[in-house]
Amino acid sequence: MTPEQRKLAYELITDPPPGSKLAEAKKWGVDLTLLYENLQRTPTERARCFASMVHSYNGLRDAAKKSTLSQ
């Protein structure tokens, strides 16, 4: 992402054009800063990040399961 693209993306996520799909997403509860962060990564970085997110997700799910079973 170039500095210009970064600046424009930041403007769009902080002040989405009224009535746009970005404004709708924000209203829906989407955290646009997460999209901004992810778009700054290269496809390879996004791919590497995916596995760590899955590990975190599985860890949370297993912990929740254990917690439910122990109750």
Place this chain on the structure above:
Amino acid sequence: MKELPEIFKILYDASLEFVVIGGAAMHLQGSAYVTKDIDFCYSRTPENIKRLATSLAPYHPRLRGAPAELPFTFDSRAIAQGLNFTLATDLGDLDFLGEVTGLGSYKEVKAAADTQIIDGIPVLVLSLSGLIKTKKAAGRARDLYVLPELEGLELLKRKTGVE
């Protein structure tokens, strides 16, 4: 679970014709969505079916959620007789779909995909417009739930020109 680039390399080295779809494609396109499995659409040609069976064999594919005693071998015959497979493998949970709701078979899915270079390997990833189409066609609550994010992301990428 193996990291995505390693999984892609295994499939690429086997010359498998595949497109990354579902939650992994969403993430690769920039979404913050998290999923625990990786979905692929694969070509159903006899050659590709053979490649799929051969490439996954070392990683002990079995039907996810099926009883352990259920006899199943993920070979060319089983793939040819089936269509969509949800697998647990030593690489992680991998789903291979012969058809994708809203798009069709591999040919149509490939036409709706972008090529991303991941660790030096060209990987076909379903585009945001393709993802939006499949989510709308599937129409389940969990599909419709992610639509605003995908549509917002599509606009963000279009306005900024970011890949």
